[in-house]
């Protein structure tokens with residue numbers, strides 16, 4: 001939801017490079033963020049919820065304009081880095097990652113940079129950072145994250161125990177309109193004894209296909225997920241979740257997905273996801 005909101009900001013500001021990728025530090029103009037914030041507050045009020053305001057928050061400083069512009073009204077200013085500590089990027093390697101997961105990470109990470117004429121340049125691949133509160137860790141987003149449910153966490157990043165549930169990193173290929181996710185399933189994702197729960201597999205598929213759909217189409221919601229489970233995934237193993245654009249049709253974006261063993265030899269799951277573009281108001285029933 002937060003990512004979708006940022007995506008809408010991106011669309012409205014006509015920024016060519018999408019700034020709304022999962023967990024990315026979005027550089028959204030503060031004025032736009034505040035306007036959108038008020039829109040969200042209006043949405044909350046319409047639904048009987050109340051905004052508790054920004055009292056006691058350092059990032060927002062109410063300063064008399066007379067101090068800066070000589071006018072007798074008050075304005076809002078926002079610090080460019082309003083956080084007390086840097087957020088944890090969950091897509092970076094940690095001690096729970098198996099050697100296989102690290103090798104795959106190193107492989108795709110190396111593709112993010114290419115060498116041309118002795119100089120290192122950005123390659124076609126790009127690692128997407130991932131935080132457990134997407135909106136909060138966007139520039140200026142702490143304001144909106146206070147408006148929205150403070151305890152909310154991105155479902156797939158809701159445990160502090162490394163390796164316990166979803167360990168994954170997504171690499172995006174802009175040219176190919178595709179992405180690959182390296183996914184290691186932890187012990188909390190057990191379904192059949194020793195194997196990954198089908199719902200957990202659906203979750204990672206929804207997240208990965210949703211990520212590429214959002215990248216391509218802006219704010220979207222999953223309308224349909226069609227999943228065929230072909231072979232079980234062992235708990236603790238590392239698999240690749242590959243997704244690519246199949247077609248777009250008006251507001252609809254169709255994404256295909258295959259989950260395979262790390263060497264690609266074994267097909268575990270096949271899926272398609274249909275994503276429908278939304279306005280942020282859709283999330284508030286407007």
Ligand SMILES: CCCCCCCCCCCC(=O)SCCNC(=O)CCNC(=O)[C@H](O)C(C)(C)COP(=O)(O)OP(=O)(O)OC[C@H]1O[C@@H](n2cnc3c(N)ncnc32)[C@H](O)[C@@H]1OP(=O)(O)O
Nearest residue numbers: 003020021022206207210211214215221222223224250276
């Ligand atoms: C990088 C950061 C990432 C961010 C990180 C991402 C990770 C998380 C990603 C998770 C994403 C989610 O789980 S999202 C949460 C789960 N999804 C939801 O809760 C969605 C609930 N459903 C809805 O809100 C709604 O039904 C919508 C928005 C999907 C569609 O409603 P709508 O906006 O009114 O549009 P509507 O007119 O009904 O449909 C538009 C077109 O889509 C078609 N359509 C609609 N639904 C379907 C359907 N199920 N199957 C086939 N076709 C459908 C219609 O026929 C129509 O086609 P035509 O007539 O135009 O041809």
